[in-house]
Amino acid sequence: MKTLSIVMIVRNEEKVLGRCLESIKNLVDEIIVVDTGSKDTTKEIATSFGAKIYDYEWNDSFSDARNYALEQATSDWNLVLDSDEYLSNESADEIHNFINNNNNTIGRVKRIDKFKDKAGDSFAQTFISRLFPRNLRYKGKIHEQIDSSLPRVKLSVEVQHDGYYNQSRxxxxxxxxxxxxxxxxxxxxxxxxxxxxxxxxxxxxxxxxxxxxxxxxxxxxxxxxxxxxxxxxxxxxxxxxxxxxxxxxxxxxxxxxxxxxxxxxxxxxxxxxxxxxxxxxxxxxxxxxxxxxxxxxxxxxxxxxxxxxxxSFSALHNLGVFYEVTGQTTKAIECYKKAIEYDYKPSLQRLQNY
Known part of the structure; x- marks a missing residue:
């Protein structure tokens, strides 16, 4: 059986780090946390989960920090998460099957980003390369990428992310x-x-x-x-x-x-x-x-x-608005009703006009 480390870089993440580590603590063999200068209780939280903690002087390069963290890991495979992310589905079997049956492939997880728009809370999905063999490293000072030509495979592993929901970086x-x-x-x-x-x-x-x-x-x-x-x-x-x-x-x-x-x-x-x-x-x-x-x-x-x-629901709602303003009331109502099946509140508000 191949071993797995979670590898993280953190700074002042006491509000969210515990949630992240709780979601993976039974999945990995080793927790590597590299701290770039926390002033809060981030290190104490990491310690409570049995993490190996290392200090790193920030130099404005995410890839340098991540690569330093990867160098501390001792497992066969590495899973990289940020502290404002957490696993949200039962994915232990898939992850372990993947790492035990692959040598030259990178796993892409589905990250679901929470953000605000005019309709309220919204979500976007993106597939990101986060599960890879121990020898790989990153490149790029920011929005760093794994420096490898290995093929990427989409996994049904879901990661929630709300780091940009209430703040901008x-x-x-x-x-x-x-x-x-x-x-x-x-x-x-x-x-x-x-x-x-x-x-x-x-x-x-x-x-x-x-x-x-x-x-x-x-x-x-x-x-x-x-x-x-x-x-x-x-x-x-x-x-x-x-x-x-x-x-x-x-x-x-x-x-x-x-x-x-x-x-x-x-x-x-x-x-x-x-x-x-x-x-x-x-x-x-x-x-x-x-x-x-x-x-x-x-x-x-x-x-x-x-x-x-x-x-689905956003397209149904907007199509309903199109029909409504062009005088096609029956079609508009039909679209709004279908959007309501997804619990889309703007369509419910529109439908109250009829």
């Missing part, structure tokens, strides 16, 4: 990302990541600028390519760059036809550009219904990193 992240962009100005990944930081700060023009750069440099085979396009559409709407985005949508329609988030964003975009210049773009009105119908045909899948609801 852009003050820390943006300077690091700007440094990476200065070093490698044509690296699309860092433009993509910094655009997300600027979006969180509602600096939409800066977000759009960097997504435009990412789009010009990106390799269309990369895993984050579809999400770059979706973010680019939203940034174009937020910054008023609607005409340019229309060409992007036209260029990407075939490639992303099976991505619900893309169809959802396109529907919102068509509405936005029609409202801006009705006479010029009213011919696009049928595309709104078509896009939402495609969302529902695609449904909720694990093919892409996506926002939950774009293939």
């Amino acid at each position: 852009s003050e820390r992240n943006i300077p690091l990302l700007l440094h990476e962009i200065k070093v490698a100005p044509q690296e699309a990944y860092y433009h993509y990541q910094i655009a997300k930081e600027y979006r969180g700060l509602e600096k939409h023009e800066l977000s759009y600028h960097h997504l435009k750069q990412a789009y010009s440099y990106i390799d269309k085979t990369t895993s984050y390519y579809p999400n770059t396009i979706v973010d680019y559409i939203y940034a174009g709407m937020a910054s008023g760059e609607l005409d340019e985005i229309l060409q992007v949508i036209n260029d990407e329609n075939n490639r992303l036809s099976d991505f619900a988030d893309y169809q959802f964003a396109s529907a919102l975009y068509y509405l936005e550009i029609i409202m801006k210049n009705t006479n010029k773009y009213v011919h696009l009105l049928p595309e709104i219904e078509i896009c939402y119908q495609k969302c529902l045909q695609i449904g909720e899948t694990d093919k892409y990193d996506s926002v939950m609801g774009t293939g």
